[in-house]
Amino acid sequence: MGRAADHPIHPLFVDRWSPRSFTGEPVPDAVLKSAFEAARWAPSAMNAQPWRFLVARPGDGWWESYLDLLMPRNRLWAGRASALILILSARRLDRRGETVENVSHSFDAGAAWANFAHQALLLGWHTHGIGGFDREAARERLHVPEDFAIEAMVALGRRGDLDGLDPEFHAAEAPNGRRPLIDTVFAGSLETPAFAQEKDAA
Numbered sequence: 001m002g003r004a005a006d007h008p009i010h011p012l013f014v015d016r017w018s019p020r021s022f023t024g025e026p027v028p029d030a031v032l033k034s035a036f037e038a039a040r041w042a043p044s045a046m047n048a049q050p051w052r053f054l055v056a057r058p059g060d061g062w063w064e065s066y067l068d069l070l071m072p073r074n075r076l077w078a079g080r081a082s083a084l085i086l087i088l089s090a091r092r093l094d095r096r097g098e099t100v101e102n103v104s105h106s107f108d109a110g111a112a113w114a115n116f117a118h119q120a121l122l123l124g125w126h127t128h129g130i131g132g133f134d135r136e137a138a139r140e141r142l143h144v145p146e147d148f149a150i151e152a153m154v155a156l157g158r159r160g161d162l163d164g165l166d167p168e169f170h171a172a173e174a175p176n177g178r179r180p181l182i183d184t185v186f187a188g189s190l191e192t193p194a195f196a197q198e199k200d201a202a
C-alpha cells in the first residue's frame with residue numbers, strides 16, 4: 001500500500017484510503033449494517049448521537065437523484081460505487097427535557113463516519129468522502145429539515161481496476177501522505193511543537 005506511519009499504529013489507519021475506482025457490485029445489507037453499527041458506537045456529547053445516514057444504492061429509486069446532486073467531477077467516478085450515503089447531524093439535543101444547541105454535532109458525526117470507514121475496510125470495502133455536492137438541492141429533494149446539518153456524502157464500494165475509472169483520475173489513484181506530527185501537535189499553544197522528534201527510529 002506504500003503508506004508508512006511515523007509512529008507505531010494499527011495498520012488499519014494507514015490501510016484506509018479513498019480510491020475512486022470501484023467495481024459497482026451490489027453491497028450486501030450485512031456489510032452496511034456492520035459499518036453503520038460501528039458508526040453507532042462512536043462517542044458523542046451527552047451521548048446525543050447526532051448522526052443520521054441516508055443511503056442510496058443502484059436501482060433503489062434514489063440512486064440517480066443522489067448522483068445528480070454530485071458536482072460533475074465527482075459524478076465521473078462515484079457512479080461506480082455500490083452505495084452513496086448522505087451524513088446528517090442533528091443541530092440540537094435534549095438536555096434533561098430541554099432542547100438546546102449541540103455545539104459538537106458536526107464533530108460527533110465526524111467520529112461516526114471514521115468508525116464507519118474503518119469497519120467497512122475491515123470487511124473489504126472502501127469509502128470515499130465527498131464534499132462536492134449541492135447541499136441546498138440535497139436538503140430540498142431529500143426533504144431534510146433545517147434541524148439537521150448536511151455534513152457530507154460518502155461513496156462506498158469494492159475497489160475495481162483502473163479500466164473502469166475515467167482516465168482523468170488514474171494518476172491520483174494511490175494513497176496519499178500526511179503532515180507530520182511536528183506540524184500538527186503543539187505544547188499548550190500553537191507556537192511550540194509538542195514533540196521535537198519527527199519520526200521514531202526505524
Ligand SMILES: Cc1cc2nc3c(=O)[nH]c(=O)nc-3n(C[C@H](O)[C@H](O)[C@H](O)COP(=O)(O)O)c2cc1C
Nearest residue numbers: 016017018019074128129130131132133152175176
Ligand atoms: C468531508 C470530505 C469531503 C471530501 N470531498 C471530496 C470530493 O468532493 N471529491 C473527492 O474526490 N474527494 C473528496 N474527499 C476525499 C479527500 O480528498 C481524501 O479523504 C483526502 O485526500 C485524504 O486521502 P485518503 O482518504 O485517501 O487518506 C473528501 C473527504 C472528506 C472527508
